Amino acid sequence: MSHRAPAMLARMVKSRATLPLLLACASVLAPAASAQQPTQPVQPAMQGQASQGAVVERGPARFTVLTPHLIRMEWAENGRFVDAPSQVFVNRAQPVPAYTVRTRSGVLEIQTDALTLTYRIGSGRFDKSNLRVRSRRLKPAFDWHPGDPESGNLGGTARTVDRYSGDRHIDSGEKLDLGQGLLSRAGWHVLDDSASFLFSSDPWPWAQKRACADCQDLYFFGYGHDYRRALSDYASVAGREPMPPRYAFGYWWSRYWNYSDREMRELVNDFERYRLPLDVMVVDMDWHRTDGLSWDERHVQRDVFGQSVGWTGYTWNRSLFPEPGKLLAWLHGKGLKTTLNLHPASGIPSDEETYPAFAKAMGITGGAPVPFEAADPRFVRNWFDITLDPLTRAGVDFWWLDWQQWADSKAMPGLSNTWWLNYVFYSHMQRTEAERAMIYHRWGGMGNHRYQIGFSGDSVISWPSLAYQPYFTATASNVLYGYWSHDIGGHFFAETTPVSERQIDPELYVRWMQFGAFSPILRTHSAKEAGLRKEPWRFSPDVFAVLRDTIDQRYRMAPYIYTAARQAYDSGVSIMRPLYYDWPEEAHAYQTTGEYMFGDDMLVAPVTAPMKDGVANVSIWLPPGRWYDTNRGELVSGGRTVERDYRLEEIPVFVRAGAVVPMYPESVRKLQKADDRNIVVRAYPGGEAERRMYADAGDSERYRDGQYAFTTITSRYDDRRAAITVRPREGRYVGMAPDRQITIELPSARFPSRVTVNGRPYDRTEQASQGGWHYAGDTLTASITIPAQAADTEINVVVDFADSSARIDGLLYRMKRVRTAVDWLKNQWEPPAPLPDDVSLAAELGQLIEYHPERLDQLMQAFDARVERLAATVSRSRATPEVKARFAALIASVNDGAVR
Structure with missing residues (x-):
């Protein structure tokens, strides 16, 4: 729940703590590890110091060639350069790229395959008169000097969409500023890291100020329109985009409501009764006591820190949850993960159950509240040890942080409290939990991509809000912040909305849910209003059916989504990204803000306007190539704009012709329990493709050091034949199933005349069953169900189609x-x-x-x-x-x- 306060900053101090580092920093694909390896948390070290072979130093100027497209440029008058990892750049120890160095007439020249840097030695601080970086064989070409304006920057992301309808704030009318991202149509970007804080060398690295306030620390990215390269370079040096646990890609139920134990159990039972998948239960702030809380400014009470009373709390409200441990255990028994909301600004008040022990540990007497200070290692250690970790041991799986208070830390001004809380909670979970680390908080700035998942805040319930979120979410990938979680359906009605109209529009909600199914995280949420009920079964039967099918579709896509999450970790390219990553020279790729790529093979253009006469008419730009229209069942040539109509249950999704998409069967209801034992391979007509499907234990940090598996799938599917090969699985991880059952699906298929699996003929069956093939009339899909067999065997499926002149396309x-x-x-x-x-x-x-x-x-x-x-x-x-x-x-x- 949002406090609707401005963004905050906090300061960090050097720690004497002895907690190990678990920062999500760069890693590379390693050989598969033994499945017998223990599952203790992975602890990658930050490597701030670059390889000496990459460094060129000339007096107070130092240049580090990190990649052919990325050069660090430092100027320090005293020659004391920074080798410690910074907030943003945590892994400068990169393989040394090929480059040359020469000096002519007092001018230093460094040349890589992509860039030429020149600096006039001894000429002082970097400015436009002495420093220059030019492109080599890049398009577009550039010639950069310090201070040059960066035209064409494609944006980054923002801390919150609180009180925005679309991109406009409903109070001020101001447009949401997404800041600068790493990508620009100009082909270059400079990230100024001069003012960021550094990490200490302590076992649990803590923040510390830079010794030099006037020094320059610039990172020049030069990539032309090879946007993927820029993102990959950034991921290598600034840290990988970590994978969330597999369950995070399921359905999250969240509502700001004072649920009781009984009501929460009834809610979960209703999900089961209505056959609705669910993986995460979010409990907003009413889990703890909120005495004195008021929405009416006339009755708001302030504590000694000037904060509104009732927001901060750590003691269970036992009138709602008499036995919280039993409820959490019951939720776990239902296969659900649980997160609780935290607003920590008021520290530890004296009425908290843990206050006596906390005050003693902090040396506070006389009943005074313990002030909050995330940059104080002593406070943080006690916060976790005395207050938070006992709740975690009782069954809280991860934390929903919602810091929205003062701008600067009282201890060290200038460092975002949001940023630091993200680091502290994420790294603490890595060191203390066997499960994969995950937090749920707001964007804190560059480098925060290492700590997922983002909570975007309280958007206004409106069509403009829905229409803006595809652009907002995709653009965040320009800073590797690939896991935004929105309040699907919107959070609250604007105060100007008449009370009589404050009812959920079923059509708007369905369209928002459809976008949610094709976005990084699917989480519904709403304000504390009795009429804001988003339980799918509360809608009419036809709307409920669409909502259930939408959630089911999300679960079926989980292997494709999870594979894309691994690709994001490896490459820096997020699961949801703008079209210009793949088509940088197409003007439409920049102008078409309502569309995006979802993984490598799906183009999505959510419906974001009301229907007329029962359909929504949508104009869709299809990039060059051939695309399969999943709604129409037809192949379409791209490089043009098409007009399409969509009924309420239909979603504009186009798949690359010939693509193969791994999926789960309809029976999957919990992603945390799913694995790659039962897989559906959907091969689309119109071409050929090779894709890899990823799998790991689902909730372990061992994916960072080799415990995972890939399966390569190839497909060729045209009017005459479909040939699909599922190659032997490669790799190992704890809990990996030795065998698997594969089903091949061929949409828009003609009637098969012959089907063979590894040379053995299969017969047609009336119903889909193992060892045969079936043709579904309503979906025009041929499916081949192969009995379970060892995962290290190859499967070759060949389907020959009967000659036909009939029109199946469309x-x-x-x-x-x-x-x-x-x-x-x-x-x-x-x-x-x-x-x-x-x-x-x-x-x-x-x-x-x-x-x-x-x-x-x-x-x-x-x-x-x-x-x-x-x-x-x-x-x-x-x-x-x-x-x-x-x-x-x-x-x-x-x-x-x-x-x-």
């Missing part, structure tokens, strides 16, 4: 639209007269195919002919002119793709 869309038209007509038809036979049969094509897929060609031809007659058939009926006209328009849309 048939899925035509089927759906005809069903929609017939359903509408049934509700307008006057009984007792039956619908004409052609009308009824046209809506039954999917079922007819299900019964007789071997007649697919004949059924498709008969369907197309029947659709041509439908409008005329109804026009000869006794229906009203209005009904005839509307039905004719619906049928016309079957072919032209837009409701008239």
Whole structure:
């Protein structure tokens, strides 16, 4: 829950603590580790000092060639340069790239494959008169001098969207500032690290001020339009984007509400009753006592620190949770992870259960509250040891931090308290927990990508808010902040919204949930209003069905999403990213802000405006290449803008032609318990591809040092044949299943004439079953279910298709639209007269195919002919002119793709 206060900063001091470092810093793919290796936390060391071979020093100037595209530039009058890791750059010990150094007429020249740097030796601080970096063979070319404005920066991210409707603050009207990211259309970016704090060399590295306030510490990124290279270089030197636990990619339930033990159990039971997957239970601030809390400014009470009373708390509200340990154990028994909200600004007041021990440890007497100071190592040690860790041992899996108070630390001004809390909580969890570290807090600035997951705050419930979030989330990948979690559905109604209109718009909520399913984290949340109820079962049956299918789809995509999370760790390219990463020379890639790539193969363009006449019409720019329209079941040529219409249950998702997407079966309900034992490989038509599917233990830090596995999958799928190969799994991790059961799915498939698996023929079955193949009429999908076998064996599936002249491309869309038209007509038809036979049969094509897929060609031809007659058939009926006209328009849309 947001306190709606401005951003805060805090200061850090050097620690005498003896806690080990567990910073999420750079790592490289290592050979697979033995599955017998113990699962103690991984403790990667920060390596601030660069390799000597990368360093060129000339008096008070030092240059470090970190990569061919990244050069560090330091100036220190006393020659005392910084080798300690900084807040942003924690791993400068990179392999030394090839470069040359020469000096001519007092000018130093350093040249890499990509850059040429020149500096006039002895000319003082870096400025435009003495320092220059030019591109070599990069496009666009550049010639940079200090102070040059960076035109075309593509943005980064912001701490919060509190009280924003879209990108505009509802109180001030100001536009949200996303700051500068690493990427620019100019082809270069300079990150000034001169003012950042450094990490000490203590076992638990603590922050310390730089000794030199006037020194310069600049990092020049020169990459042209090779944006992926810039992100990869940054990840190598600033630390990898850590993988969240697998369960984090499931559904999170969150609501600001004073749930009781009984109500929470009823809520979880309802999720089970309605067959809804769920992985994370978020408990907002009412888990602790909130005595004295008031929303009315006239009644707000302030404590001795000037903070609103009731926000900070660590003592369970036992009127709501009489036995919190038992509830947490029950939630764990239901397969749920639990997080609690923290607003720590008021320190440890005297009415907290842990106060006596805490005050004694801090040397405070007389009942005075213990002040909060995250930069004080003594406070932090006691905070965890006395107050927080006992809650963790009782069953709290991770913490939801919500720092929003004063700007600067009282101990060391200038360092973000948000940033430091992220580091402290993340690294503490790494050192103390066997499970994978995860926190949930706000963006604190550059370098904070090492500590996921982001809480974006209290957005206004509005269509503009939904429309802005795809751009906001994708753009954050420009600073590697790839795991934003939004209040799906919006948080609160603007105060200007009339009370009578403060009800959830089901259409807006569905569209927001659909975006959530194709975003990094799917978490619903809302303000403390009785009418803000987002439980899916509270909506009408048709809306509930869409919501459930959306959540199910999210769970089915989990192997694809988890693989993308590993790619983000390895490459610096987040799961959700702008189109210009792949198409940097296409103007539309920069202008199209409502679309994004979700992983390597999915282009998503969420519906962010209300429907008209039952559909939302969306203009979508398709990048060059061929794309499979998952809604229509057709291949589309890219490099152009297409117009598409979407009913409430439909999501604009286009998949690269020929792609293979690993998925889970529909039976998966908990991601923390899922593994790669049961996998569905969906191969899309129109080309060929090779992809790797990733797996690990799901909740261990050992993914950093080799405990993981990859499976390479290749596919070639055209009108005549589909050939899919699942190669032997490579790698090991604790708990890895020795065998697995693979199902191949081929959407928009013609009727198979022959199916073989490793040369053995498979027969068609009426229902999907192991050792056979099935054709689903409603989805036009051929599926081949292969019995479980050892994961180190190769599987080769070959499907030959019967020759056909019938039009299957786009048939899925035509089927759906005809069903929609017939359903509408049934509700307008006057009984007792039956619908004409052609009308009824046209809506039954999917079922007819299900019964007789071997007649697919004949059924498709008969369907197309029947659709041509439908409008005329109804026009000869006794229906009203209005009904005839509307039905004719619906049928016309079957072919032209837009409701008239």
